[in-house]
Amino acid sequence: MDKSFLEQVQIHKKNKLDGLHSKTKMIVLILYVICTFILAVKVTRLQLPLYQIAWFGVLLVIFALSGQFAKCLRGMRAVFVVFAVIVIAQSLIQPGGEILFKLGPITIEEHGLQKACNLGFMVLDVAGIFVWFFQTTSHKEIAAALREAGVNDKIAYVFVSTLKMIDEMGKNSRTIMNAQRARGIETEGNLMVRAKAFVPSLIPLVLTAITGAEERVVTLEARGFSVNAQKTSVFKLEKSGAETLVLIVSLLITVALAAWRIFLA
Amino acid sequence: MSTIMECKNVTYQYPLTDKPTLKNINIKIEKGKVYGVVGENGAGKTTFCAVLRGFAPSFYQGELQGEVELEGKNIVEYGGDISTRIGYVFQNPFTQISGVKDTVYEEVCYGLENFGVPVDEIDRRVREVMKLTNIESLAMQNPFEISGGQMQRVALASVIVLEPDVLVIDEPTSQLDPEGTESVFEVIKAMKEKHKTIVLVEHKIDLIAEYADEVIVFKDGEIVAHGPTEDILSDMSLLKKGVNLPQVAVLCSKLKEKGLPLEKIAVTDKEAVRVIEKALKERG
Numbered sequence: 001m002d003k004s005f006l007e008q009v010q011i012h013k014k015n016k017l018d019g020l021h022s023k024t025k026m027i028v029l030i031l032y033v034i035c036t037f038i039l040a041v042k043v044t045r046l047q048l049p050l051y052q053i054a055w056f057g058v059l060l061v062i063f064a065l066s067g068q069f070a071k072c073l074r075g076m077r078a079v080f081v082v083f084a085v086i087v088i089a090q091s092l093i094q095p096g097g098e099i100l101f102k103l104g105p106i107t108i109e110e111h112g113l114q115k116a117c118n119l120g121f122m123v124l125d126v127a128g129i130f131v132w133f134f135q136t137t138s139h140k141e142i143a144a145a146l147r148e149a150g151v152n153d154k155i156a157y158v159f160v161s162t163l164k165m166i167d168e169m170g171k172n173s174r175t176i177m178n179a180q181r182a183r184g185i186e187t188e189g190n191l192m193v194r195a196k197a198f199v200p201s202l203i204p205l206v207l208t209a210i211t212g213a214e215e216r217v218v219t220l221e222a223r224g225f226s227v228n229a230q231k232t233s234v235f236k237l238e239k240s241g242a243e244t245l246v247l248i249v250s251l252l253i254t255v256a257l258a259a260w261r262i263f264l265a
Numbered sequence: 266m267s268t269i270m271e272c273k274n275v276t277y278q279y280p281l282t283d284k285p286t287l288k289n290i291n292i293k294i295e296k297g298k299v300y301g302v303v304g305e306n307g308a309g310k311t312t313f314c315a316v317l318r319g320f321a322p323s324f325y326q327g328e329l330q331g332e333v334e335l336e337g338k339n340i341v342e343y344g345g346d347i348s349t350r351i352g353y354v355f356q357n358p359f360t361q362i363s364g365v366k367d368t369v370y371e372e373v374c375y376g377l378e379n380f381g382v383p384v385d386e387i388d389r390r391v392r393e394v395m396k397l398t399n400i401e402s403l404a405m406q407n408p409f410e411i412s413g414g415q416m417q418r419v420a421l422a423s424v425i426v427l428e429p430d431v432l433v434i435d436e437p438t439s440q441l442d443p444e445g446t447e448s449v450f451e452v453i454k455a456m457k458e459k460h461k462t463i464v465l466v467e468h469k470i471d472l473i474a475e476y477a478d479e480v481i482v483f484k485d486g487e488i489v490a491h492g493p494t495e496d497i498l499s500d501m502s503l504l505k506k507g508v509n510l511p512q513v514a515v516l517c518s519k520l521k522e523k524g525l526p527l528e529k530i531a532v533t534d535k536e537a538v539r540v541i542e543k544a545l546k547e548r549g
Contacts, residue, residue: 004335004388008405011407013547024475051411111346138367160300164364164365165364215357215360218320219360219363221324221348221356222376223424223427224349224376224379224427225379226344226348227349228344229381232387234378234388235371
């Protein structure tokens with residue numbers, strides 16, 4: 001209780017990469033995605049996207065250098081699930097080419113593996129950098145960056161409140177699920193049972209969100225959302241000091257990769 | 266005392282309805298007074314608040330006749346800046362959170378940020394108001410993860426911090442337990458001491474009896490009675506108009522009927538004890 005509230009709501013990050021200005025992070029994200037596409041080259045006899053796989057290693061290095069390795073990996077869990085589903089489904093379903101592996105009814109063919117790896121690593125890389133962005137950037141920082149960039153207040157509000165509302169709606173949906181269970185709707189069991197429980201849970205969730213929206217508008221108006229004034233902010237967005245360096249490095253990498261792809265590969 | 270707000274022949278009809286919700290409302294709101302608004306459900310109390318604040322018709326649409334004035338100027342002319350003059354708090358604490366802030370402290374700051382107040386001043390004012398509303402201990406908590414009573418105090422704090430001249434408060438305690446209700450009224454009392462003009466809709470009539478200077482009674486969209494709190498709440502004929510009078514007032518009236526010479530019909534517990542004691546002593 002030594003620090004003032006004003007001090008407590010600020011975000012100070014020691015790590016230079018973690019503490020990058022949100023705008024710089026966004027540029028890094030875009031460049032990383034561009035590079036992912038540049039690296040979509042198929043190599044080896046099996047035509048696998050080995051460069052994209054290596055590029056994922058770069059992502060892990062970014063996680064680690066940001067000092068948020070564990071947090072980012074936690075955020076990656078859902079991405080890994082999607083990745084696994086894509087790889088398994090694609091490699092099993094897609095026919096064609098040489099048979100690479102056979103065990104009873106399960107066969108993996110060449111084209112299947114190619115498709116699986118291409119799609120899988122593309123998703124892993126692109127989703128991964130987004131995970132890094134959102135795990136190392138709080139809503140508050142995004143909001144402040146949007147305001148600095150001169151984005152319209154209404155758009156900025158919608159963007160930030162959507163991010164926050166996702167958590168809130170998750171909580172609401174659990175409450176509604178419990179209420180519906182109390183009324184005898186089965187919400188646990190096999191896929192069919194869960195699917196049936198979906199509609200009676202979803203409708204109240206959406207309806208409360210809609211009715212709540214009207215009152216939220218009134219709330220915002222009462223707080224002076226549409227006052228004609230240059231808004232101020234209690235939260236000050238900081239720079240880590242490494243912005244220029246990071247920008248130059250990521251631009252250099254992108255240009256180098258693009259040149260390599262155009263002239264050599 | 267000077268008039269701060271005035272409704273002149275106000276009739277208001279919501280869209281898609283066939284009759285007006287408010288009919289011929291004429292009232293002068295005087296500076297520094299607390300107005301208790303009572304009446305049955307559907308009598309037009311909430312609509313009255315919305316009209317005072319200008320949400321009807323600007324936000325709810327519908328048709329408004331007559332004029333609502335703040336310091337002699339139609340509230341429409343204030344535009345978005347009306348929020349600097351009239352504070353508005355309503356029933357549901359859960360939807361009165363801006364939804365873009367991580368902590369209660371920042372939530373309370375939100376309005377002042379919108380007004381473009383310098384950060385140092387925001388910090389000073391917010392700390393002051395948080396102390397007043399007793400939410401300092403919640404400062405670093407997520408505004409969505411506190412109790413309903415606490416949320417309502419946060420909502421009140423977020424509006425009070427804007428230092429509006431008029432506070433319109435619509436059933437602030439209808440979703441709260443007795444403890445939450447008490448804490449909200451502590452804040453209203455503090456505002457009253459600061460000589461803010463307050464228009465308060467509240468069903469808990471004992472609280473109206475205690476805090477309001479004047480009472481406005483609504484029935485079917487019309488003002489059927491208006492006057493000093495004691496006069497209105499001791500008027501037994503209002504029971505027939507669907508107004509819930511304080512139990513002590515009903516008791517006093519019955520005792521008087523039975524021949525106990527009460528000097529007046531008390532409307533608050535404290536007053537009732539005093540008058541009844543006095544009457545009993547006189548009788549010996």
